[in-house]
Amino acid sequence: MGKAYIFDHPLIQHKVSLMRMKETTTKEFRELATEVAMLMGFEMTRDLPMKEVEIETPICKAKVNMLDGEDITIIPILRAGLGFVDGMLALVPNAKVGHIGLERDEETSLPREYYCKMPKDLDKRKIFVVDPMLATGGSAIAAIDFIKERGGKDIVFMCLIAAPEGLTRLMNLHKDVDVYVAALDDRLNEKNYIIPGLGDAGDRLFGTMK
Numbered sequence: 001m002g003k004a005y006i007f008d009h010p011l012i013q014h015k016v017s018l019m020r021m022k023e024t025t026t027k028e029f030r031e032l033a034t035e036v037a038m039l040m041g042f043e044m045t046r047d048l049p050m051k052e053v054e055i056e057t058p059i060c061k062a063k064v065n066m067l068d069g070e071d072i073t074i075i076p077i078l079r080a081g082l083g084f085v086d087g088m089l090a091l092v093p094n095a096k097v098g099h100i101g102l103e104r105d106e107e108t109s110l111p112r113e114y115y116c117k118m119p120k121d122l123d124k125r126k127i128f129v130v131d132p133m134l135a136t137g138g139s140a141i142a143a144i145d146f147i148k149e150r151g152g153k154d155i156v157f158m159c160l161i162a163a164p165e166g167l168t169r170l171m172n173l174h175k176d177v178d179v180y181v182a183a184l185d186d187r188l189n190e191k192n193y194i195i196p197g198l199g200d201a202g203d204r205l206f207g208t209m210k
């Protein structure tokens with residue numbers, strides 16, 4: 001069974017609380033998403049692959065450890081997952097980025113795929129699937145199904161806010177995937193929005209509120 005890591009770090013909790021506030025502007029929301037991605041990413045990258053390289057300090061030659069960044073892949077679920085890409089790339093600048101476009105049908109809440117572009121050799125990569133919201137879990141499950149069909153094996157999922165229903169469903173269906181969550185909320189409402197949540201993450205990130 002994969003593990004679920006719920007972050008209780010004060011900086012992460014504070015920033016997520018700011019993101020929840022309805023008066024937080026699109027600009028602030030984007031900046032906060034990047035900051036939270038960096039704070040969560042710091043912990044999530046604890047086991048990243050390293051390679052030994054030979055360098056020269058001002059004193060002598062030395063063998064040192066550096067990130068094997070080419071093997072790391074970030075896959076945002078469009079649109080809202082894009083909000084985490086800059087923060088992750090600030091930590092791992094050589095990572096590759098795949099994109100998967102999924103949109104929830106407003107009536108059925110089922111995800112519909114509309115775009116996909118992945119780097120090759122997914123089977124050799126450490127893959128971070130990122131999306132701010134895990135509500136019913138449908139989008140995350142579909143994205144990970146899709147990545148596995150293309151060979152992805154070493155996958156973790158990162159989100160800002162999860163509903164208990166979606167977290168349980170994701171962990172039951174993808175038992176090999178660890179899940180990193182900044183906040184675990186109370187429940188879903190009748191429209192499958194997270195309560196208390198932050199509203200529609202894509203709209204808040206891109207300023208497309210109706």
Ligand code: PRP
Pocket residue numbers: 077078079080081102103104105109111131132133134135136137138139140166192200201202203
């Ligand atoms: C949101 C969110 C997730 C999904 C979560 O995307 O970013 O992808 O809903 O819901 P689920 O767990 O019930 O599948 P949405 O479909 O609204 O698309 P958007 O990012 O383009 O706004």
Ligand code: URA
Pocket residue numbers: 133135192193194195197198199200201202
């Ligand atoms: N998608 C969102 O953006 N917010 C929710 O609360 C649920 C799904």
